[in-house]
Every structure is written in structure tokens, then in C-alpha cells.
Amino acid sequence: MKKIRFLILRRFIQLGILVTFFVCNYYAINFFNGNLNSSKVFWIIPMSDPLSIAQIFISGAISGIAIGSEAVIGLFVVLIIYGVFFGRGYCAFVCPMNMITDFANFLRRIFEFNTNKKLNISRKSKYGVLILSLVLSFILAVPAFDLISPISMLHRGIVFGMGFGIFGVLSVFLFDLFFVKNGFCGYICPLGATYSLIGKYSLLRVKHNKDKCTKCNKCIIICPEPQVLDLIGKRSGSINKIDCMKCARCIEVCDDNALKYGIFDFKNMRSKK
Ligand code: SF4
Numbered sequence: 001m002k003k004i005r006f007l008i009l010r011r012f013i014q015l016g017i018l019v020t021f022f023v024c025n026y027y028a029i030n031f032f033n034g035n036l037n038s039s040k041v042f043w044i045i046p047m048s049d050p051l052s053i054a055q056i057f058i059s060g061a062i063s064g065i066a067i068g069s070e071a072v073i074g075l076f077v078v079l080i081i082y083g084v085f086f087g088r089g090y091c092a093f094v095c096p097m098n099m100i101t102d103f104a105n106f107l108r109r110i111f112e113f114n115t116n117k118k119l120n121i122s123r124k125s126k127y128g129v130l131i132l133s134l135v136l137s138f139i140l141a142v143p144a145f146d147l148i149s150p151i152s153m154l155h156r157g158i159v160f161g162m163g164f165g166i167f168g169v170l171s172v173f174l175f176d177l178f179f180v181k182n183g184f185c186g187y188i189c190p191l192g193a194t195y196s197l198i199g200k201y202s203l204l205r206v207k208h209n210k211d212k213c214t215k216c217n218k219c220i221i222i223c224p225e226p227q228v229l230d231l232i233g234k235r236s237g238s239i240n241k242i243d244c245m246k247c248a249r250c251i252e253v254c255d256d257n258a259l260k261y262g263i264f265d266f267k268n269m270r271s272k273k
């Protein structure tokens, strides 16, 4: 159980959020209102997806649609939660798509699909997709990524009923399963990129102890963003690269207890990107 304690916690939170949204929507209870783009939780606390707000703000320059004050407060709430504390932890603990991509990864391991099709693109490409989403939002005068976001499709599908959005979700699953390991989250998703940028100085970190490390590389094999683990076996310190999802899979698979959760060390900010 110790090996999957954080995995269980993540699934508990991810499913708990979905079930709460579903029940509140079905029984018209105001405890959790809205969706992942814009919601009001615990009756009064607004929460807004920062990428959605950015797209609405930019598209509003053309369409004239303004952002409401509640959405702005919701944005600040989210910036505090993830900017100060959890960084890209949104991906590992909240985003429902994480369950789909983790499942694809799980199947890849079980059936030993090592067929990473050569993409020849950098993991930084998701930041390019983020910029493209904002540019298209301006040109088209609509929140461009929100129109095709498989994350919204999945969340809305589960809470309000699944329609054609199932094809968007299925596409991500098949892409990750047969083509590229962690392809969508690692290379494409602009929302993950947004939370990576927001969480650059967030407090929650994974820490590595070189003296305990036996260089088995299990952490690198399981990690959805393995490029962030470049310090493994070389030096002790925090995983400061912004793509780390704080999913703790590396902590769980490490038999040497060389990895654990910790707090951002502001004095030693090497490898912070
Ligand atoms: S990268 Fe995108 S789809 Fe993947 S878990 Fe993060 S927000 Fe969700």
C-alpha cells in the first residue's frame, strides 16, 4: 500500500471532485457549481481556469466580452493555490485527463508497448501550443483551446453527459497508448504548460538525496516528465524544473527512499526551469 499511497490519494481527489460536481449538478445543490473552467466551490469560493481566463481576456479584445469580477476573484484563488503551493500539481491531483493518460501508460507497461513514434519535437512544444491558443483566441475572438479541449470534454461528459466529446478523449488515450508515452500531457497540453509556468516558485517540491540513491532509474522510467529528473544520482536537491507534476510516482517507486516531498529551497535555486 505504501507503494501507491499517493496514487490512491490522487485518485480519491480526482474522482471525489468529479462525483461532487456530478451529484451537485444532478440534485441542483449549490455546494459545487459550474465546471473546471469556472466554478464556485463550498457555496462561495469562485475558481477560474487561468488559461480560460487568459483566452477570454484576449478574445474579448475583439468580441467585446468582458470578464466578470467573480471570474477575476476565481483566478486569484487559483493563482494562490497553485502559484504558491502546488504548482503543476493540478495535473496530478485534479485534472480528470490524468486518469486517462495514466491508464494508457499503465497499459503500455503491461503490454510492453515501447513504440515511441519519433516526434522529433521538444517537450517545450506545449508552451508553443499555449502561445498558439492565445494567438488563435485573439484572431478568432473565441477561447480557442476551450473549444477543443479534451479535458473540458471529459469533465463535462462525466458531469453533464458524454456526447461527441468521447472522441476527443479517446484520441488522447489512443495517442498516448500507441504513439507517444505521455504524448498529450508531455508535448501538447497548454493547460499543463500554464500550470507549469504559474508554479515556477511554488512551495511543494520533490527532493532527491544522492547519498541514498542506488541509480536504479526506476523513478526516471515511471516519471511522466523524465527530463525533470536530470539530477538523479548526480546531486542532492529539489526537482526544480517546472514540468514536474508533483505526482509522487517517483517517490513511490524508489526502494531506497532517495526521493520525498519537501519545500522549495529558495537558497539553492539551481536547475529551476
Ligand atoms: S497536462 Fe493537461 S491533460 Fe495532462 S494532466 Fe495536465 S492539464 Fe490535464
Ligand code: SF4
Residues within 6 Å of the ligand: 206, 219, 222, 223, 224, 225, 226, 228, 229, 239, 243, 244, 245, 246, 247, 248, 249, 250, 251
Ligand atoms: S519527478 Fe516525480 S513527482 Fe515530478 S513528474 Fe516525475 S514522477 Fe511525478
